[in-house]
Amino acid sequence: MTEPRKLRVFLCHASQDKPIVRELYSRLLAEGWIDPWLDEEKLLPGQDWDLEIEKAAEVADAVIVCLSNNSVSKEGYVQKELRRILDIADEKPEGTIFVIPIRLDDCAIPRRLKIWQYIDYFPIESRKITYQRLLNSLSFRAKAFGIEDMKSLTEAKGVSERDSIISAIQEFRIRAGDFYGKPLRMRQAAAIEIRRISAALSPKDILGFANSIIPGERIACGIALREKVNSDPSLGENSEIKKVIMVLLNDRESRVRYRAVEAISGNQALFDHFHDLLEVIAAKDDSKSVRDLAEFALHG
Numbered sequence: 001m002t003e004p005r006k007l008r009v010f011l012c013h014a015s016q017d018k019p020i021v022r023e024l025y026s027r028l029l030a031e032g033w034i035d036p037w038l039d040e041e042k043l044l045p046g047q048d049w050d051l052e053i054e055k056a057a058e059v060a061d062a063v064i065v066c067l068s069n070n071s072v073s074k075e076g077y078v079q080k081e082l083r084r085i086l087d088i089a090d091e092k093p094e095g096t097i098f099v100i101p102i103r104l105d106d107c108a109i110p111r112r113l114k115i116w117q118y119i120d121y122f123p124i125e126s127r128k129i130t131y132q133r134l135l136n137s138l139s140f141r142a143k144a145f146g147i148e149d150m151k152s153l154t155e156a157k158g159v160s161e162r163d164s165i166i167s168a169i170q171e172f173r174i175r176a177g178d179f180y181g182k183p184l185r186m187r188q189a190a191a192i193e194i195r196r197i198s199a200a201l202s203p204k205d206i207l208g209f210a211n212s213i214i215p216g217e218r219i220a221c222g223i224a225l226r227e228k229v230n231s232d233p234s235l236g237e238n239s240e241i242k243k244v245i246m247v248l249l250n251d252r253e254s255r256v257r258y259r260a261v262e263a264i265s266g267n268q269a270l271f272d273h274f275h276d277l278l279e280v281i282a283a284k285d286d287s288k289s290v291r292d293l294a295e296f297a298l299h300g
Helices: 015-030 049-059 077-089 124-143 150-157 161-179 184-198 203-207 215-231 233-237 239-249 254-265 268-284 288-299
Strands: 007-012 034-037 062-067 099-103
Touching: 007 015, 007 049, 007 077, 007 124, 015 034, 015 062, 015 161, 049 077, 062 077, 062 124, 077 099, 099 124, 161 184, 161 215, 184 215, 203 215, 203 239, 215 233, 215 239, 215 254, 233 239, 233 268, 239 254, 239 268, 254 268, 254 288, 268 288
Parallel strands: 007 034, 007 062, 062 099
Antiparallel strands: none
16 A cells, blocks of 8 residues: 655754754654654665755655744855745745744845745744744645645544554654753653653664664653653563663663663563673773663662
8 A cells, every 4th residue: 555645844953053953854754744854864875965855855845944043044055945945936836835934033024035934933831832833834735736744544433542642652752852952951841751651662673773873762762661660660671672671771871871771670571681881881981870770780
């Protein structure tokens, strides 16, 4: 059976705004009926960066232009990308929702974008409402291609178990985004929420985040794994979980390794399996906090 067509959405942004754009990308991806395009997620090693971005913009059904003081006041690639998108927009029929400007901070709107209504993705307490407005515009655009959005599917068929899992994965991704560039209290709150959300996810859902290019999602994977192996000790014998923990232990980000050691120390089967490696980590890991946690796991 052919997979239903999804709405192709291109995210235009400045590299300095990557953390908040990653969060937006994760939200859109979790909707199920949207295929968002973000360079670090879609580009493969060895591909022609400029050519692939141009192709993605040309085939997009809609473009979200993320505006900030980083993108509107500086010369560089984002200005070139924006000019290309505006040229594509000029070819669209009048009245088409194609370019959707979204402000990430209190920046000026470039003159050529003022013809389109923009939305503000700040302050943080307003994001939920802003995001829903964005979905409304994308849903309107989707209908032009006969694409049924997740909201209408839910209303027609009721909330299924898989819908609930998608919602939990979406929330997991959003909370994972709070580990970078946020105050300590927000990171601590995110960890608590991830522990709660993990109960709704299967081990397979959680393991899928181990190879994410977003460090926060790999940290969240470690936190969620600890919850799973603590609540079900038999999972410590699972070969896939052991493989993923090994991936996390070899991560270059110390906070990912820290969470992996936490998961090991909370399950006897994993502790026995990784005992020798814990001794190596306690002696040689680059991070003192990781070394100390491994030492505590070994000797209390």
